[in-house]
Amino acid sequence: MAAAARLVLRTASGAKVLRAGLGWLGAPIRVPHAAAHFTFHPDPVPTRHGPTQKMNLFQSITSALDNTLSSDPTAVIFGEDVAFGGVFRCTVGLRDKYGKDRVFNTPLCEQGIVGFGIGVAVAGATAIAEIQFADYIFPAFDQIVNEAAKYRYRSGNMFDCGNLTIRAPWGCVGHGSLYHSQSPEAFFAHCPGIKVVIPRSPVQAKGLLLSCIADKNPCIFFEPKILYRAAVEQVPTEPYLIPLSQAEVLQEGSDVTLVAWGTQVHVMKEVAAMAQEKLGVSCEVIDLQTILPWDTETVCKSVVKTGRLLISHEAPVTGGFAAEISSTVQEECFLNLEAPIARVCGYDTPFPHIFEPFYIPDKWKCFDAVKRMINY
Amino acid sequence: MAALMRFGKLCRIKIRVIGQSSSFKGSPTCLLRRTFSIYGRLSQQTFDSPSDKPQFPGASAEFVDQLEFIQPNVISGIPVYRVMDRKGQIINPSEDPKLSKETVLKFYQKMTLLNTMDRILYESQRQGRISFYMTNYGEEGTHVGSAAALEPSDLVFGQYREAGVLMYRGFPLDLFMAQCYANADDLGKGRQMPVHYGSKELNFVTISSPLATQIPQAAGAAYAMKTLNSNRAVICYFGEGAASEGDAHAGFNFSATLECPIIFFCRNNGYAISTPTNEQYRGDGIAARGPGYGMMSIRVDGNDVFAVYNATREARRRAVAENQPFLIEAMTYRIGHHSTSDDSSAYRSVDEVNYWDKQDHPISRLRHYMTARGWWAEDEERSWRKQSRQLVMEAFEKAERRLKPRPEWLFTDVYDENPTGLQKQQEALQRHLEQYKEHYPLDLYDK
Numbered sequence: 001m002a003a004a005a006r007l008v009l010r011t012a013s014g015a016k017v018l019r020a021g022l023g024w025l026g027a028p029i030r031v032p033h034a035a036a037h038f039t040f041h042p043d044p045v046p047t048r049h050g051p052t053q054k055m056n057l058f059q060s061i062t063s064a065l066d067n068t069l070s071s072d073p074t075a076v077i078f079g080e081d082v083a084f085g086g087v088f089r090c091t092v093g094l095r096d097k098y099g100k101d102r103v104f105n106t107p108l109c110e111q112g113i114v115g116f117g118i119g120v121a122v123a124g125a126t127a128i129a130e131i132q133f134a135d136y137i138f139p140a141f142d143q144i145v146n147e148a149a150k151y152r153y154r155s156g157n158m159f160d161c162g163n164l165t166i167r168a169p170w171g172c173v174g175h176g177s178l179y180h181s182q183s184p185e186a187f188f189a190h191c192p193g194i195k196v197v198i199p200r201s202p203v204q205a206k207g208l209l210l211s212c213i214a215d216k217n218p219c220i221f222f223e224p225k226i227l228y229r230a231a232v233e234q235v236p237t238e239p240y241l242i243p244l245s246q247a248e249v250l251q252e253g254s255d256v257t258l259v260a261w262g263t264q265v266h267v268m269k270e271v272a273a274m275a276q277e278k279l280g281v282s283c284e285v286i287d288l289q290t291i292l293p294w295d296t297e298t299v300c301k302s303v304v305k306t307g308r309l310l311i312s313h314e315a316p317v318t319g320g321f322a323a324e325i326s327s328t329v330q331e332e333c334f335l336n337l338e339a340p341i342a343r344v345c346g347y348d349t350p351f352p353h354i355f356e357p358f359y360i361p362d363k364w365k366c367f368d369a370v371k372r373m374i375n376y
Numbered sequence: 377m378a379a380l381m382r383f384g385k386l387c388r389i390k391i392r393v394i395g396q397s398s399s400f401k402g403s404p405t406c407l408l409r410r411t412f413s414i415y416g417r418l419s420q421q422t423f424d425s426p427s428d429k430p431q432f433p434g435a436s437a438e439f440v441d442q443l444e445f446i447q448p449n450v451i452s453g454i455p456v457y458r459v460m461d462r463k464g465q466i467i468n469p470s471e472d473p474k475l476s477k478e479t480v481l482k483f484y485q486k487m488t489l490l491n492t493m494d495r496i497l498y499e500s501q502r503q504g505r506i507s508f509y510m511t512n513y514g515e516e517g518t519h520v521g522s523a524a525a526l527e528p529s530d531l532v533f534g535q536y537r538e539a540g541v542l543m544y545r546g547f548p549l550d551l552f553m554a555q556c557y558a559n560a561d562d563l564g565k566g567r568q569m570p571v572h573y574g575s576k577e578l579n580f581v582t583i584s585s586p587l588a589t590q591i592p593q594a595a596g597a598a599y600a601m602k603t604l605n606s607n608r609a610v611i612c613y614f615g616e617g618a619a620s621e622g623d624a625h626a627g628f629n630f631s632a633t634l635e636c637p638i639i640f641f642c643r644n645n646g647y648a649i650s651t652p653t654n655e656q657y658r659g660d661g662i663a664a665r666g667p668g669y670g671m672m673s674i675r676v677d678g679n680d681v682f683a684v685y686n687a688t689r690e691a692r693r694r695a696v697a698e699n700q701p702f703l704i705e706a707m708t709y710r711i712g713h714h715s716t717s718d719d720s721s722a723y724r725s726v727d728e729v730n731y732w733d734k735q736d737h738p739i740s741r742l743r744h745y746m747t748a749r750g751w752w753a754e755d756e757e758r759s760w761r762k763q764s765r766q767l768v769m770e771a772f773e774k775a776e777r778r779l780k781p782r783p784e785w786l787f788t789d790v791y792d793e794n795p796t797g798l799q800k801q802q803e804a805l806q807r808h809l810e811q812y813k814e815h816y817p818l819d820l821y822d823k
Contacts (some may be wrong), residue, residue, distance in 0.1 A: 069507050074600070104634065116596035119594055119600070146586045217792055293797055
């Protein structure tokens with residue numbers, strides 16, 4: 001079967017065609033599990049953080065965790081299957097290097113993983129909890145929202161669980177369906193007391209994850225799983241921090257502001273290129289990075305300049321985080337707006353399996369929204 | 377050990393002991409690593425063994441060829457360990473912890489001071505002076521007996537009915553009152569409802585309302601203490617109702633698999649608000665669940681302060697020495713209502729409550745023990761009652777007069793530093809108050 005897997009071609013429509021080197025299985029078929037709906041654009045090689053090494057996203061996570069376990073003797077990593085390296089290989093080699101007391105499996109229980117993690121943090125050690133898929137974070141919702149987020153406030157700052165970081169694979173992956181594709185950041189955006197962070201690339205992931213671990217507040221770090229292998233960059237091997245709650249302007253523009261996070265940032269980069277080429281429209285692309293607390297200043301400053309805002313995310317549009325951005329921007333920049341704020345998001349359905357190519361907010365939907373805003 | 381073997385016979389489970397754990401009293405050897413294993417995990421056979429034993433990775437057991445279900449035995453379940461009878465007389469002298477007069481008097485005074493504070497604060501809620509209160513009537517023995525058995529550095533995670541633990545550790549009446557009145561002296565800065573105490577100095581983690589959430593947290597804290605080599609234990613209190621929550625299952629399982637030095641202390645007081653135990657569980661209480669997790673377990677008479685003390689002390693010693701969790705189910709009775717929002721006559725008889733108040737109360741049982749030794753008599757009782765009431769009233773009046781915390785504290789400690797967005801909200805409230813100040817009770821609050 002492994003041999004067959006290599007014989008995959010891609011058609012223009014993005015569908016995969018299996019080559020019939022398989023003989024008895026019959027003629028080649030097209031399958032709609034999309035070839036990626038984006039192209040990963042690596043950032044320029046960082047120069048300020050010392051020597052770099054080629055790493056994909058999961059390797060950049062491993063590097064961050066390795067740096068942490070090395071420099072912080074209290075740090076522990078735990079969750080389901082992290083001991084052998086994790087289902088996405090983010091913790092490969094760490095147990096051998098740092099010992100079974102520091103990198104260990106827990107029973108299959110998300111409420112336990114997060115509750116346990118809170119306790120580790122309260123006792124003064126650095127806790128890095130892994131939830132196997134963001135789709136399974138909900139049993140831990142009570143521990144996150146009612147406990148972790150409120151620990152410092154309710155105790156008058158006598159106790160806190162700032163040493164806790166929760167990591168979870170996030171977002172669509174082509175075939176993940178309802179329970180391996182979710183982007184639940186909006187549920188947590190509504191929860192004062194925690195931070196929610198989503199990187200777009202390996203360099204960003206390592207720096208943001210290290211910032212979350214260093215941050216004195218409980219943080220949730222969502223890792224775009226479709227980028228684990230697909231995103232490859234030169235990543236500094238030494239630790240470095242990328243500040244939280246600071247959105248990044250990836251390219252400047254004058255006509256439309258495009259805001260996204262995670263995988264969708266790469267879609268937006270392509271939309272910006274298409275808009276320039278086909279419409280002569282100059283787009284400013286912003287990677288929000290931190291969902292909570294979010295950088296209202298950078299986004300508003302950009303909209304004041306451009307007058308048009310498009311926000312895009314895979315999560316369903318109703319109550320999605322684009323709604324919060326849209327609401328704040330219209331409050332702050334009402335008179336600067338040339339067109340209604342556009343949200344290009346997932347539909348209000350569970351994340352479908354076979355219908356993923358139609359569900360996701362792809363570059364064509366975003367491009368069309370830009371076109372409509374320009375012509376408003 | 378003997379209890380466990382008896383338990384095994386009751387449930388028809390074969391319990392094999394691999395290695396010897398230290399016995400209860402005074403054994404000098406303590407194990408650094410746990411070798412005792414209920415299911416004999418360590419004796420799994422190699423795959424090429426010729427004998428016809430089960431090879432499953434999930435359990436080590438014999439084959440059996442008779443179809444027979446294990447009958448859960450709740451009629452004669454796990455026995456209740458006690459040291460004193462209901463009249464405060466020692467039953468087995470070798471189990472008497474023989475605590476000093478000073479210590480026993482301290483037990484008594486802390487339990488009665490708590491009782492006095494409860495009466496006064498319950499009344500103050502009824503008079504509208506505080507918003508809410510929960511009493512500890514009948515459970516004082518579980519608090520004081522267990523608190524006395526711990527080291528001051530041991531970390532306590534509570535549910536909400538453990539004020540006696542804090543009192544035993546020395547939390548002043550002023551601070552109890554400050555929290556209940558949510559005044560400017562409250563260590564918690566007035567953010568929570570009454571009885572949600574916390575004290576960093578006394579290693580008592582601040583109480584939160586959601587039940588059982590503290591259980592997996594306590595397991596995590598214990599794990600951290602183990603890796604930090606701190607020689608500290610964690611004790612985690614919860615009621616028999618909270619033990620039904622998923623978090624309880626999570627906490628027990630994690631503590632056993634991850635070998636945490638923790639004592640789980642269940643106050644089984646018969647009711648979860650109005651829900652009696654026969655609607656809370658069908659098994660043999662909470663203690664019977666322990667072995668299911670591979671956890672050392674015991675049931676004790678929670679109204680016998682010495683039984684609670686002995687069990688907690690030994691559990692603490694072994695939890696730290698052997699890095700394993702212990703489950704103590706302290707049987708007791710909730711004499712008071714669930715809270716000031718509850719009237720328990722709606723679901724239980726006054727006769728039932730009176731029985732426990734008059735015939736089996738931790739405070740009177742200890743008093744009998746003390747008077748039998750000539751350590752306490754009517755005179756002391758009278759003067760202590762007067763003194764303790766005076767102490768409570770002084771703290772009470774002081775707390776009433778104190779202003780509430782300054783309103784800026786509404787906005788602080790959400791994060792370690794106030795984010796920009798929240799600062800803007802704070803400024804907006806300030807501007808609003810300047811304009812509409814007469815509609816807000818600002819005179820009650822600190823500036």
